[in-house]
Amino acid sequence: MKHVIIGASAAGISAAKTIRKQRTDDEIVIISKDDTVYSRCMLHKYISGERSVQDLSFVPEGFFKNSRIRHLAGVNATGIDTAKKVVFFDGGQELYDKLLIATGAESVYPPIDGLKGAENVRALRDLSDAKIIREKALAADNIVIIGAGLVGLDAAYALVEMGKKPIIVDLAEAILPANLDVRAAAAYKTEFEKAGCVFRLGVRVIGVIRDQNGLVTSVTLDGKEALPCGLLIVAAGVRPAIGFLENSGIACTDSVTVNEYLETSVPDVYAAGDVAGLSRNWPNAVKQGEIAAMNMCGVSTVYDDTFALKNTVNFFGILSLSFGEFVPADGDIEYCRESRGRYEKVILRNGVPVGVIRQGDISYSGFWQYLIKNKINIADIPISVWKLSFADSFGMAENGEYEWTVRA
Amino acid sequence: MKRIFIDADKCIGCKNCLVACMQAHKPGTVSVFGLDFIDPALESRNKILLDSRGKCIPLFCRHCDKPGCATACMSGAMVKEPETGYVRYDSDRCAQCFMCVMNCPYGVLKPDRETGTYVVKCDFCADHNSEPSCVKMCPVKAIYVEEV
Numbered sequence: 115m116k117h118v119i120i121g122a123s124a125a126g127i128s129a130a131k132t133i134r135k136q137r138t139d140d141e142i143v144i145i146s147k148d149d150t151v152y153s154r155c156m157l158h159k160y161i162s163g164e165r166s167v168q169d170l171s172f173v174p175e176g177f178f179k180n181s182r183i184r185h186l187a188g189v190n191a192t193g194i195d196t197a198k199k200v201v202f203f204d205g206g207q208e209l210y211d212k213l214l215i216a217t218g219a220e221s222v223y224p225p226i227d228g229l230k231g232a233e234n235v236r237a238l239r240d241l242s243d244a245k246i247i248r249e250k251a252l253a254a255d256n257i258v259i260i261g262a263g264l265v266g267l268d269a270a271y272a273l274v275e276m277g278k279k280p281i282i283v284d285l286a287e288a289i290l291p292a293n294l295d296v297r298a299a300a301a302y303k304t305e306f307e308k309a310g311c312v313f314r315l316g317v318r319v320i321g322v323i324r325d326q327n328g329l330v331t332s333v334t335l336d337g338k339e340a341l342p343c344g345l346l347i348v349a350a351g352v353r354p355a356i357g358f359l360e361n362s363g364i365a366c367t368d369s370v371t372v373n374e375y376l377e378t379s380v381p382d383v384y385a386a387g388d389v390a391g392l393s394r395n396w397p398n399a400v401k402q403g404e405i406a407a408m409n410m411c412g413v414s415t416v417y418d419d420t421f422a423l424k425n426t427v428n429f430f431g432i433l434s435l436s437f438g439e440f441v442p443a444d445g446d447i448e449y450c451r452e453s454r455g456r457y458e459k460v461i462l463r464n465g466v467p468v469g470v471i472r473q474g475d476i477s478y479s480g481f482w483q484y485l486i487k488n489k490i491n492i493a494d495i496p497i498s499v500w501k502l503s504f505a506d507s508f509g510m511a512e513n514g515e516y517e518w519t520v521r522a
Numbered sequence: 523m524k525r526i527f528i529d530a531d532k533c534i535g536c537k538n539c540l541v542a543c544m545q546a547h548k549p550g551t552v553s554v555f556g557l558d559f560i561d562p563a564l565e566s567r568n569k570i571l572l573d574s575r576g577k578c579i580p581l582f583c584r585h586c587d588k589p590g591c592a593t594a595c596m597s598g599a600m601v602k603e604p605e606t607g608y609v610r611y612d613s614d615r616c617a618q619c620f621m622c623v624m625n626c627p628y629g630v631l632k633p634d635r636e637t638g639t640y641v642v643k644c645d646f647c648a649d650h651n652s653e654p655s656c657v658k659m660c661p662v663k664a665i666y667v668e669e670v
Binding site (some may be wrong): 124128152153154155156159165169171173174177236386396397400404424425426428431433435437446476478480481482483484496497501504505506508510513514515516518 | 526527530571574577579584587595596597598617619622623625626628629632633645
């Protein structure tokens with residue numbers, strides 16, 4: 115049996131590992147546009163100079179050789195013929211018995227005239243982006259970042275560490291809206307400002323001005339303010355990387371459509387990670403890679419651990435963690451407490467936790483994810499939400515693993 | 523692989539296991555008297571929880587068969603070792619995202635208290651050539667090692 119995997123990030127690599135564990139002798143080929151394996155979540159550490167390319171890897175040295183995986187690196191998949199079971203890529207093609215699409219996502223550029231194509235405008239998604247951003251940032255004085263989400267602030271944090279003071283523009287009024295509530299996010303805003311960053315929030319970028327060499331020299335905001343700009347970093351979101359599937363017959367919406375086995379509309383073709391549109395975080399992509407791989411190996415496995423509303427944030431030594439929703443709905447009960455450097459919030463809906471934020475001290479808080487995703491009613495546990503733990507749910511299986519005894 | 527089993531009914535909450543863990547991970551200390559208990563860097567990798575009835579529940583890393591912490595790790599620092607079954611943590615590789623803390627379903631993990639730069643994680647005292655220090659020090663056999 116021959117397995118071909120397109121993509122060498124979280125989902126693709128975890129699928130390859132899983133297939134190798136299941137099938138000692140099956141052939142595994144990974145096709146990736148990336149030259150090397152690296153963790154996207156660490157790219158800002160490359161920009162700042164904290165880590166080398168080698169230190170961005172999340173696989174052990176010699177991984178491909180030791181796992182007997184053929185890695186076709188630095189090539190773009192261009193199409194799939196599902197009838198002949200062939201993947202096409204720059205300069206070649208590869209037959210498959212089972213195929214996994216794990217191409218992830220790609221940056222979205224906001225529809226602003228003159229943004230695309232300028233040499234000093236760059237989104238931050240791939241290592242190739244990070245390399246160019248680092249190189250240009252070293253020489254740039256005025257750096258503007260579009261987007262105050264996690265990627266935009268990752269970039270800002272790296273720049274701060276390089277001694278730069280970027281301006282961060284976002285249409286939203288609050289930073290990190292997908293990660294934290296306004297109160298928790300404000301703690302980071304304060305620290306970024308202390309470090310010299312400037313925020314322009316609730317503001318739209320309406321245009322850019324380019325010089326005769328095509329370089330962006332200024333960014334125009336909708337208040338007519340013009341920000342001088344030597345480097346523009348775009349962190350305005352991503353979309354699943356499905357462009358190459360256009361004529362493949364594999365059903366897509368904004369992402370590749372998959373069933374609960376992560377199989378696409380075409381037999382023997384699977385999808386996992388950001389490209390499948392089910393989640394946008396690392397742990398879920400890894401899990402999906404595993405599940406798809408099990409099915410590719412003929413071990414029927416359902417992807418049912420779908421909860422994806424989970425985040426951590428770590429800037430300036432302030433750690434935060436969040437699960438679920440941040441804003442209580444009508445009828446919810448919200449618990450909050452604050453002390454020096456700490457902030458905690460729990461939202462209960464009819465006794466069931468639907469959202470948790472912890473900032474400052476995130477110790478021992480993983481159990482909340484289980485309660486939230488399994489909709490476990492905690493109203494009958496006679497203990498304060500601040501003292502709640504796995505203790506009241508404690509059980510042990512025969513093999514010594516923990517088991518939850520409190521159920522939904 | 524080996525796993526630390528828990529008999530919560532026997533636990534009396536003496537916290538000997540915590541002290542043993544602190545000592546085992548503080549190089550150069552030969553007895554409990556060598557530990558400075560007000561040093562914030564002195565932390566235990568295990569914990570004794572109290573449930574709503576006040577019952578002691580020892581919370582020890584399971585080195586799970588399918589570890590949520592390792593699934594969440596984006597740097598390759600948290601790895602399930604196929605040979606030993608232990609989930610090993612390499613602080614040099616760690617990128618301090620703490621998604622492992624987020625993804626442990628039992629809430630076992632935590633960032634270190636003093637610097638917030640590494641994960642406080644049970645290593646099964648694997649380099650001590652004996653059973654885990656916590657297990658050795660438990661006076662009531664509420665924790666014990668079994669092959670699974």
